[in-house]
Amino acid sequence: MGFTPGPSDPFIELMRPPPGETPAQAMARQKRELDAQKRSDAIDESIKQAREQAKKERNIIKVLLLGQSESGKSTTLKNFRMRYSREDWEKERDGWRAVVQLNIVRSITTILSVMEAELSGEVPAESDGDDATQVGDNEEMKFTDRHQLLMIRLAPLRGVEAELKRRLGAGSEPVQPSLPMIATPFDPVNDAAVVRRTDPEFAVRSWKDVLEREGRPPHMEEASGDLDRVTDTIASCKDDMKGLWEDKTVRLALRRRKLRLPDSAGFFLNDLERIASRDYVVSDNDIVRARLRTVGIQEHRLKFKHGPFDNPKGKEGSGWEWRMFDVGGCRTSRAAWLPFFDNVNVIIFLSPVSVFDQRLEEDPRVNRLEDSIILWTSICGSKLLAKTQLILFLNKCDLLRRKLKRGIKVKTFLPSYGDRPNEVIPVVKYLREKFKDIQKHASPEIRSTYIYPTTVTDTEATAVTLESVRDGVLRENLATSQLI
Numbered sequence: 249m250g251f252t253p254g255p256s257d258p259f260i261e262l263m264r265p266p267p268g269e270t271p272a273q274a275m276a277r278q279k280r281e282l283d284a285q286k287r288s289d290a291i292d293e294s295i296k297q298a299r300e301q302a303k304k305e306r307n308i309i310k311v312l313l314l315g316q317s318e319s320g321k322s323t324t325l326k327n328f329r330m331r332y333s334r335e336d337w338e339k340e341r342d343g344w345r346a347v348v349q350l351n352i353v354r355s356i357t358t359i360l361s362v363m364e365a366e367l368s369g370e371v372p373a374e375s376d377g378d379d380a381t382q383v384g385d386n387e388e389m390k391f392t393d394r395h396q397l398l399m400i401r402l403a404p405l406r407g408v409e410a411e412l413k414r415r416l417g418a419g420s421e422p423v424q425p426s427l428p429m430i431a432t433p434f435d436p437v438n439d440a441a442v443v444r445r446t447d448p449e450f451a452v453r454s455w456k457d458v459l460e461r462e463g464r465p466p467h468m469e470e471a472s473g474d475l476d477r478v479t480d481t482i483a484s485c486k487d488d489m490k491g492l493w494e495d496k497t498v499r500l501a502l503r504r505r506k507l508r509l510p511d512s513a514g515f516f517l518n519d520l521e522r523i524a525s526r527d528y529v530v531s532d533n534d535i536v537r538a539r540l541r542t543v544g545i546q547e548h549r550l551k552f553k554h555g556p557f558d559n560p561k562g563k564e565g566s567g568w569e570w571r572m573f574d575v576g577g578c579r580t581s582r583a584a585w586l587p588f589f590d591n592v593n594v595i596i597f598l599s600p601v602s603v604f605d606q607r608l609e610e611d612p613r614v615n616r617l618e619d620s621i622i623l624w625t626s627i628c629g630s631k632l633l634a635k636t637q638l639i640l641f642l643n644k645c646d647l648l649r650r651k652l653k654r655g656i657k658v659k660t661f662l663p664s665y666g667d668r669p670n671e672v673i674p675v676v677k678y679l680r681e682k683f684k685d686i687q688k689h690a691s692p693e694i695r696s697t698y699i700y701p702t703t704v705t706d707t708e709a710t711a712v713t714l715e716s717v718r719d720g721v722l723r724e725n726l727a728t729s730q731l732i
């Protein structure tokens with residue numbers, strides 16, 4: 249005899265309408281059941297989507313570039329893009345022309361301001377411990393009619409500077425000196441952190457905005473006319489700019505005033521013959537050197553399709569994608585970093601080694617090396633970043649070499665350096681050990697740190713470093729992705 253489910257079947261019992269249910273109650277119950285089913289289906293769907301998303305993102309590596317302002321984050325990113333995203337790099341080439349021009353013109357107008365100050369007999373400001381070599385006040389500094397003439401002939405560059413700022417200014421704004429400053433992204437923001445600056449620096453919000461505008465073929469008469477005017481004026485000032493930059497008395501005045509031009513200024517000013525011309529074509533090196541302060545956070549994507557670790561599952565078209573985030577490094581920008589720490593796979597942290605005798609632009613009370621160490625300690629110690637792979641670039645080794653050659657003693661600014669030799673290799677080795685120790689003691693979990701001494705403006709040497717970084721990152725993330 250077969251089994252006939254009877255009234256005692258638990259499922260039937262469960263589904264049975266309650267005794268004495270009215271038609272209205274039955275309708276309400278059925279609606280409740282339908283809603284519950286819908287909710288359950290929605291949950292199933294979102295789980296499915298999350299799984300699919302995780303599968304898709306298995307090959308995505310999130311990389312953050314961190315470090316103080318002018319540490320070389322954007323320059324590092326440019327190296328990556330030049331090497332691994334050549335198509336975009338080429339598309340943006342023309343857009344950099346105006347940036348290089350602004351870099352040159354700003355250096356020249358800054359020098360003109362120094363000359364004006366000298367000629368008007370203004371007393372130079374006290375040293376802020378910056379890297380200029382001491383120049384005796386008694387050194388002869390004779391300005392002549394020729395200098396006056398140079399100043400008059402170069403005066404149109406002030407208008408060009410304003411014009412270039414306006415053009416690059418879609419996303420540009422001066423650094424807000426009134427914004428709260430914090431030393432690390434984990435610090436609470438309060439008004440006490442506000443420091444007033446006297447000289448707000450020109451800033452550009454986003455490469456992408458600027459380059460998209462600048463790189464476009466000029467479609468408006470006005471835009472193309474402006475560009476020609478700018479290029480024409482710069483070209484017509486070429487000889488005078490060279491005369492100014494090469495003049496001994498001017499150099500002496502710059503040293504006496506302890507003027508710190510941007511790190512790339514020399515690179516551009518020594519090559520005026522090529523750059524200040526009407527048919528100037530932007531070179532790879534020019535792009536790498538062109539300084540554009542980052543404000544906000546910019547995302548750039550790189551695809552790795554070739555190489556030993558590029559195909560994690562051995563499937564066609566399943567290469568790795570790196571999402572690289574470049575941040576503004578000054579103290580007013582660091583609060584914006586925090587939301588990007590979620591699920592970050594890799595941090596490339598840049599600490600310039602040449603800055604032991606310099607102060608922060610945004611807060612001249614703070615030594616730049618000290619700032620970098622505070623920042624590194626906070627990043628290493630963050631629980632949120634405990635599983636993140638840390639890569640440290642001890643950058644600007646070339647500037648360190650130059651500085652030490654000029655006789656500036658590390659020990660003066662870093663007494664703990666003691667009597668070790670005042671040479672590049674021992675200094676970098678010393679800093680490397682210090683940064684490594686901090687990582688070891690501050691990290692919530694044991695992890696390795698990959699440390700590279702770099703000069704990211706040297707694209708050939710950096711290419712070798714990037715290969716190693718790339719393979720190291722992919723190897724580590726391959727292991728993680730296998731676990732998904």
Ligand SMILES: Nc1nc2c(ncn2[C@@H]2O[C@H](COP(=O)(O)OP(=O)(O)OP(=O)(O)O)[C@@H](O)[C@H]2O)c(=O)[nH]1
Pocket residue numbers: 315316317318319320321322323324510511512536537538539540541542543575576577578643644645646647702703704705706
């Ligand atoms: N000589 C030399 N100059 C460098 C090096 N790295 C960067 N620079 C220059 O330093 C300046 C600042 O570099 P950026 O890459 O713009 O610095 P950043 O960290 O992105 O700065 P923010 O956007 O302000 O946070 C630029 O003029 C670079 O060309 C280096 O290793 N050597």
Ligand SMILES: [Mg+2]
Pocket residue numbers: 321322323540541542574575576577
């Ligand atoms: Mg930058």
